[in-house]
Structure formats: C-alpha cells, structure tokens
Amino acid sequence: MQNAHSHNGAGHVDFVGAGPGDPELLTLKALRAFECADVVLHDRLISAEVLELAGKTAVLVDVGKAGFGPSWKQQDIDALLVEHALNGQRVVRLKSGDPTVFGRLDEEIEAVEASGITWTIIPGITAASAAVAGIGQSLTRRGRNSSVRFLTGHDMKGFADHDWAALARPGSVAAIYMGKKSARFIQGRLIMHSADRETPVTLIENASRSDQRVMATNLDRLPADLTAAEMDGPTLTFIGLEPRQAAQALTEFNKEHA
Numbered sequence: 001m002q003n004a005h006s007h008n009g010a011g012h013v014d015f016v017g018a019g020p021g022d023p024e025l026l027t028l029k030a031l032r033a034f035e036c037a038d039v040v041l042h043d044r045l046i047s048a049e050v051l052e053l054a055g056k057t058a059v060l061v062d063v064g065k066a067g068f069g070p071s072w073k074q075q076d077i078d079a080l081l082v083e084h085a086l087n088g089q090r091v092v093r094l095k096s097g098d099p100t101v102f103g104r105l106d107e108e109i110e111a112v113e114a115s116g117i118t119w120t121i122i123p124g125i126t127a128a129s130a131a132v133a134g135i136g137q138s139l140t141r142r143g144r145n146s147s148v149r150f151l152t153g154h155d156m157k158g159f160a161d162h163d164w165a166a167l168a169r170p171g172s173v174a175a176i177y178m179g180k181k182s183a184r185f186i187q188g189r190l191i192m193h194s195a196d197r198e199t200p201v202t203l204i205e206n207a208s209r210s211d212q213r214v215m216a217t218n219l220d221r222l223p224a225d226l227t228a229a230e231m232d233g234p235t236l237t238f239i240g241l242e243p244r245q246a247a248q249a250l251t252e253f254n255k256e257h258a
C-alpha cells in the first residue's frame, strides 16, 4: 500500500545515526527523518529516550536482538529493509553513533541498492566524540598527536590485528570500539611492541548518558582494573588519553550533587 511519504509508490531508506545516547545529540536532520518514518529498524544500543522521538505512527522494530536472545542475522535485516521499502514505506535504519563507523553499513546499502531502492546516509555523533568530550580532552592535539585511530577490538576472525608498532609509540591516541573483551590481548600486543606500561588508558561507559562512568587506568593495570570495574554498558577505550583534571573533578562534583 502507498503512503504519504512515498514517491511514485517507491519507498526509501535513510541510514540514520542516533548518536551516543543523549537525545540532544541527535541531529535535526536525523530527527526529521525519524519523525516522518513509517518504520524504524533499530539496533540494541539505541537509548529509550531517542526511540521516544519517533513519529507516533512509526512502527519500531528492534533488529539488535530477537525475542529469545540471539542476534538477528545480517541477511534477515537486509531482507526486512528491502521488504518494507518495496512496500512503499519510508524506512529509517537507525544505528547507534554514526552509521559509517563500525556499523555494517555497506552490507545494508548493497542490499537496498540491489533492489533499486533509493537511500541516504544521515551522519551521527560517534561514540569516540562523545567519550572524549566526557573526559574534557581532544582527539588530536598539536604537539601530541596529529592523527587518531578508530579501532575495533574484534572483527569477524576474533581479536582484531592492528599496526601495534605505530600504536605503541609515545603520544599515539586510539579510540577502541568493542574493546572490553580484547583488553588483555591489546595490552599484550602493545607491551610486546615496547609501549610504556604507564601509558594512560581511559574507559568511558555509556558516554553522554546519565549513567556515564569514567575509569582512568594505565596499560599495566588495564585488565585488572577493567575486571574490577564491572562495566556492562557500551564502553569506549582510549589508549593515550587521560581525563583532564578539571573534567574529573566536575564529574565527581556532579555525582556528589546528584
């Protein structure tokens, strides 16, 4: 059946970045797409506050987790996107952070494109940007690091391999997504490549959300401190960055006055 938003009966897919969780970090463009969507297929990490902003008539589908636990298969998500769009619906495929960062975006674009469906990407604020703001630091800094790496802790083959020699150099900064399980592996590889054991490491759990937590440690203590901290929310790990003193003090102040 056609609907008000379809063009010539054809649907459309917007791949939308939901940002890190704070609904105020959603872009106006994302909000507009969201408000006029017929169906929203969203990931597990999308916060409830963001989902509340969907249009009243939009159907929300959680494709991050099936009813009884296991994750949705990528090909089933692709098929659902195509099915709704071919029905003439305006589909928002909502991904946490920025859809272009560790978001399996290309697979979905290819599926949509193969069916002749039009699509756009609406970027969002990625977790690394929110997390670095949470510790009052910059991702790059003159005289310290003129580049920053976004890494995944694991890929389809297991723990992901990277240019450890470059990462181990003093001043190098990396934002590690999905890095909790691979913390010991990363520590081992960096030390093997002569990284200083005192290199600062900061973990930010639930960046930008009301339950954000920051843990400052160093490479030497990383695995032990991570186990002790019991972080079970989405967590970003920075190698080479520590919280700015003032940001740390402010976090403590806010906690005391909450």
Ligand SMILES: C[S@@+](CC[C@H](N)C(=O)[O-])C[C@H]1O[C@@H](n2cnc3c(N)ncnc32)[C@H](O)[C@@H]1O
Binding pocket: 020, 021, 045, 095, 096, 097, 098, 099, 100, 101, 102, 103, 125, 126, 127, 128, 130, 131, 176, 177, 178, 179, 204, 205, 206, 207, 208, 209, 234, 235, 236, 237
């Ligand atoms: C599949 S990746 C998706 C990344 C997302 N596309 C982005 O741009 O932020 C999921 C990982 O992102 C990180 N992440 C997402 N939201 C986060 C948040 N609010 N705080 C900390 N880390 C977050 C975590 O490392 C999580 O395991």
